[in-house]
Amino acid sequence: MQSKPTIQPWSPWRKGWPRLIWSTFVTLYILGLCLACVALVLVKPITAAGSVPSDTYTISGPLYQGNVFSGTTKSDHIKTIRLDQAKDRAVQHQALTCTRACHQTSGCHTFVIRGDECYLTSFDACKNAGKRFLLEWEGATTYELRAGSDEDLHQTCLAQCLETQGCDGCGRPLCNGTLCDNCPSTCWDIYIPKVGYTIIYPTMSIVKRVKCDGKWQRWWKDGQTSLYRSMIRKRLKVKVVIRYKTGIRLESEFESFKYKNNTISVGKFLNGTAGNGWIAPFDMRPASTPPKSSCRKFFYPKGICKGNGVAPYLDQQAVNGTKIQYGYSWQTGDKATDNIYITSIELWITPQES
Known part of the structure; x- marks a missing residue:
């Protein structure tokens, strides 16, 4: 007797659906990767910190x-x-x-x-x-x-x-050489002489702004000194420049100059319209304001000091409530000039001629 056929419930797994679903999933995954690759190609270069x-x-x-x-x-x-x-x-x-x-x-x-x-x-x-x-x-x-x-x-x-x-x-003005390492350390080292403020290189790691007058370099003005160590490679001479309230400018040159321990030594007077107002030559003289004087600080010889164009200190002190006025003292020998107020005194330095 023939057995009855067994009736089985319908199921998609019997018709190859698992393979269909799997292949669909794989296809979508590959398509997604392709789209991602295209997106990466189209994106502009990423910027760091927005710049x-x-x-x-x-x-x-x-x-x-x-x-x-x-x-x-x-x-x-x-x-x-x-x-x-x-x-x-x-x-x-x-x-x-x-x-x-x-x-x-x-x-x-x-x-x-x-x-x-x-x-x-x-x-x-x-x-x-x-x-x-x-x-x-x-x-x-x-x-x-x-x-x-x-x-x-x-x-x-x-x-x-x-x-x-x-x-x-491009970074090292006034310098020369392939690596721009041939630089002036003084005014007189500059190939084309400069007049006015310029820069020099005492060392390659230091840059200073100084005032030049051709081959002369200003070292002292109104108590303020500039560089010296970079200048002592050669024997020096000094020029004194006196500027007066009326606009007059006088100057004198002296044979030699040295600076040591806050004192200066100066050689004999050579020439100039200002004369020898500090009585050179002298050795190791400090800048000072002589006691009971009306003089501003400068390298004076010893003795009583009266600033040009101002009253003596004791005369001013005798007038109660009066503020003491001070000025520089420099005697040229001309009485009219020596009674004019001096606005500034400057010391300029340059090498001695060989």
Whole structure:
């Protein structure tokens, strides 16, 4: 007797549906990946801190070895990154670490590596190389953060500047040489003599603003002294410049000059319209205000001192409630001139002729 057929409930699994569902899922997954890839291609380069393109790179050069632009670690300083010497001992790894930090910091354009520290700065050498002095800092190296879209990827901004503007316009004014390291340390070292205020380099890490008059450099005015150590490589002579209230200017030159322990030594009078008002030669004379005098501080010989154009001290003191007036004293031998108030006395220095 034939058995009755067994009636089984309907089920999609018997008709190959699992394979259909699986293949559909795989297809959608692959399609999703493709769409994601297309989206990544269309997205613009990501910017760090909203300003620096992601295709930036780091560059340095010979002039950046041991040198930094003035202000980069002070006025332009953003922050300091401490490098892990154990991990960042290699120079390349230090540069990569600092590049990443600069890239992630808003406004960072350059950084300086020195020892185990990295100084992030806002100084932009491409825009401002000629507006800052390049100073020597032993053991330091400067790096630029540059955009990959820049035309020249093999030169620093400073190197590009030097090709067109030279040392004068690109970080070290008045300097010469391939690396701009031949710089004047005195007024008389300047190739083309200057008149008025200019800059000199007592050392490659120090820049000073001084006043030049051709080969003469002003050292003293109204009690304020300028540089001296950088000038003692040669034997010097001195010029005294007297400026009067009426606009008259007189000057005299003296054979030799030395400065030591806040005193000066001056040689014999050579020539000049001001005469020998401080009675040279003399040795180790300090600047002073003689007691009970109406004289402002200067290198006077010993004795009673009365400022030109003002009453003697004791006469002024005898008038109750009167403020003592002071002036410089310099005797030219002409009575009319010696009664005119002196507004300033200046001492200028230059090498003796060989």
